[in-house]
Amino acid sequence: MNPLRNVNELEKDCMNQIQTDLKPFGNLPQKISLLMERSFIAWKTILKTLDQANEILFKLLDVVISPQCINQLTKMQQCHVCSGSSPLSKPCSGYCLNVLKGCFAEMAEIDPQWNSMIG
Known part of the structure; x- marks a missing residue:
């Protein structure tokens, strides 16, 4: 966790293996992932709706x-x-x-x- 400390390859391997058991950040990564997924779905819907509105407006202006x-x-x-x-x-x-x-x-x-x- 100390960025000033040099970690050798053996220690890195050990930390990678026990990271799932230690869960240093709790369930925060899962919560953030879920919230980001929901916000991206909402933005995708908004952008799709705006695109459809844009197409309709172009058709209307072609009168x-x-x-x-x-x-x-x-x-x-x-x-x-x-x-x-x-x-x-x-x-x-x-x-x-x-x-x-x-x-x-x-x-x-x-x-x-x-x-x-x-x-």
């Missing part, structure tokens, strides 16, 4: 918006209620909702699955 939807979204930006520029304007919220539901219907379909994955 192509049609030219018709681009025109409707441009018109929607001119609506005072949709853009939030004038609260005194005549409401056109129905138009806003119809455009959003029509152009982003694919996103609305995956919303429940996305929320359950995040949960």
Whole structure:
């Protein structure tokens, strides 16, 4: 145990043979091993989940918006209620909702699955 003391080969062999009987550290190595194994399993699960979320996000970001939807979204930006520029304007919220539901219907379909994955 003394790092300053030189140990010869015969003593090393003797210590290696009786180390399992002496157990100088008690059951601490087994406890540490078990705790590390549990933490590595948890991290493996977290990393796997993050990888799956990453793949899903890349698929979501690969959405192509049609030219018709681009025109409707441009018109929607001119609506005072949709853009939030004038609260005194005549409401056109129905138009806003119809455009959003029509152009982003694919996103609305995956919303429940996305929320359950995040949960």
